[in-house]
Amino acid sequence: MTTLVGGLQNTATLAWRNLVQIKHNPMELMDLSIQPIMFLLLFTYVFGGQMSGSTHAYLQYALAGIIVQNGIFATLNTAVGLNSDLQKGVFDRLKSLPIARSAPLAGRVLADLVKQVWSLVLMLCLGMVLGFRPDSVFGVLGALALMIVFALALSWMNVLIGMVASSPEKVQMMAFVVMFPLTFSSSAFVSVSSMPGWLQAWVKVNPVTALVDAMRALLNGGAVAAPVTHTLLWAAALAVVFFPLALRAYQRR
Known part of the structure; x- marks a missing residue:
């Protein structure tokens, strides 16, 4: 039976396996660089x-939403990568090894999060070059x-999609x-008050709205307690629901 420490070591090893591929395929990192720059x-x-009367004013408002959009869509790479590994038979070999059951999935998720840090820092730096000024x-x-x-x-929701898709x-x-309605029917790019009443009801409970509002408050200054708390609660709920479902789907493949 794999111990907790052993499972963490397995996860770190498999995460490194995914990260070291960048050395042999630099275009993998280019994908995480070019798309964020284009969106921004x-x-x-x-x-x-059109939205704010000036590009500077809109950048100050929308950068948080653009970062969130990019971060959410970047998790799709996890699902595609895992599904590709399944098609190539990589997981057949991993299942035969004495490693933690969750390590192949967690390793991929961890590696993609490290890559995403690069993308997030790149967007923030470019935003500041264009005139964005963070609060602190x-x-x-x-x-x-x-x-x-x-x-x-x-990411665990996307892992589940990667496991069940053919x-x-x-x-x-x-x-x-899933991603488009969550991202675009939120406060990421426009004020919620500008939307029809029936749409506002959904937008206000959309987890992406909580995340964007929290990111905007942290970057621009403002009340952070409520949106950050709501975001963390949503994150916990997503993990609790989708982690066991993703692991179960992996074991059944």
């Missing part, structure tokens, strides 16, 4: 003038930590059906 520039300079260093660090915690919890293409189709 497009939202700022295409929508900024502690707020920036808090926002990064909160995004990673939520991404970790949400191909990487099906993974993307299934995940986008």
Whole structure:
């Protein structure tokens, strides 16, 4: 029976296996660099003038939402990567090894979170180059930590999708059906008050809205207790529900 320490070591080893691939395939990191830059520039300079009257004002408002959008969509890479490994038979070999049952999944999630840190830091740095001014260093660090915690919890939902989908293409189709409504029907890009009443009811209970509001309060300054608490509760709920389901689906493959 694998001990807790042994399971953590297995997870770290498999996470390193995924990270070291960047050395042989630098384009994997380029994907996490180019897309965030494109989203940030497009939202700022295409929508900024219309939404807030100036690109600078919109950047100050929307950067938190753009970071959240990028972070949520980045978790899709976990599902696609796991499903690809399943198709290639990688997990057949891993299941035959005396390692923790959750290590192959947790290792992939951990590696993708490390990659996501790079993407988040890149977006923040570019945002500041474009004129964004955070309220404090502690707020920036808090926002990064909160995004990673939520991404970790949400990753298990995508792990489940990766386990049950029959191909990487099906993974993307299934995940986008969930990701798009969650992300765009939130306070990420526009004020909730500008939406129809029936939509506001959903937006206010959307977990992405809680995350965006918390990130915006941490980065721009404001009341953080309520949105951060709501975000952490949502993260805990996602992890509690989807971690065992993902592990069960993995064991049945």
